[in-house]
Amino acid sequence: MIQKLDYLKETPSQTAGPYVHIGLAPGAAGFDIYEKELGWDIAGPNANGERIRIEGVVIDGTGSPIKDVMLEAWQANSEGHYAHPEGGGTVEDGFKGWGRVITDFETGEWAFDTIKPGRTRGRDVGQQAPHINLWIVARGINVGLNTRLYFDDETEANAVDPVLNLIEWETRRSTLLAKRNDRDGHVVYRFDIKLQGHNETVFFDI
């Protein structure tokens, strides 16, 4: 016999199911219950930096858009600080850096407005390129999927980003690049996420 390690086990994950909106975005489920739903304003009115919109669709292994997905975004402000005690510095009043994103039930299209994050401190040395951390849950996803959205116009920062460089297959790195467009004077980045198949998005075990 040996001594017993006394750690607890993490509670196992279960799918969020098709009705995740009831709990986390009841307005989208079709009813009004809370005074304030959480996660609708990521940056707040006082945030510095470039105002951007991010839009996309999550696609399954058959090539079809997923219409019942929920995404959560977690990002730094324009100076690279997260709104958290260990986030590296202070943030603007009202800057949350966190948001919830629900798809259109008919088309699967989703979008959110925020500010472009700055570079954040790297794990050991250097800096990480601007990115938004995404967490994806839906019916059929047993454990929420983590990925990162990078910006295709940040060529120099992306080239030295420690996480992008960790991806051995250079062809797969491009699945994490959102594509910049200008639409009626607004900056819109397109980021389609493929859960499976050709050009499958890179997902991380964080």
Add this chain to the structure above:
Amino acid sequence: MTKNGEFYQRDRTWHPPAVTPDYKTSVTRSPQYSLISLQNSVSEVTGPVFGHNDIHALDNDLIHNYAQAGDAAIGERIILHGRVLDENHRPIPNTLVEVWQANAGGRYRHKKDTYLAPIDPNFGGCGRTLTDESGYYFFRTIKPGAYPWRNWVNNWRPAHIHVSIFGTAFAQRLITQCYFEGDPLIDKCPIVHTIPDAQARAQLVAALDMNASVPLDSIAYKFDIVLRGRRSTLFENRLEGN
């Protein structure tokens, strides 16, 4: 003085795998490439912080939070309570716990749910709360009904409450489901059985807790939640600057 280090890696053998063919929807919604392992950076050890300004004190009472004044939701009244801990047994205070569930007849208040059981006009089906200093939380609700779903021809979900928890970091983010002790449908459910390990499945079954019940009012079930633990870095802190 110790500093906070990285989170313990997730035990992927304890969690369900991505592809679980008996739960059919997973087949086309599961990545085929392996996940790429990422050591924690500032992006993973931080996460959103919530406070009492974000929610209402009565958001955790599902019997009343959508009911007309003087009315209440129909069903078996229960208290769901427990603690949110990490793998080191440390309580996680002030963390957001959100729940959603079907009504006593097994029907969700969702425009996509078409099950023939009636909507309860006094039941919304969602609640949220923050854990206290000792990681404790509770909800007052009604026991949800079992409901049928399209997977095999005759699949029924056991009574369950969906639970979403944040912890202190994006790396701890978790959604799971809570089942109830003694329910014979648990062992027949393909979603429960996406989890390969019997002990891991048992961790999702809330225990009947007579001591916490309120006589002549509500039965209680205890559901403790464990999030990933974190290293205390004694010597070198690899997370530079954190």
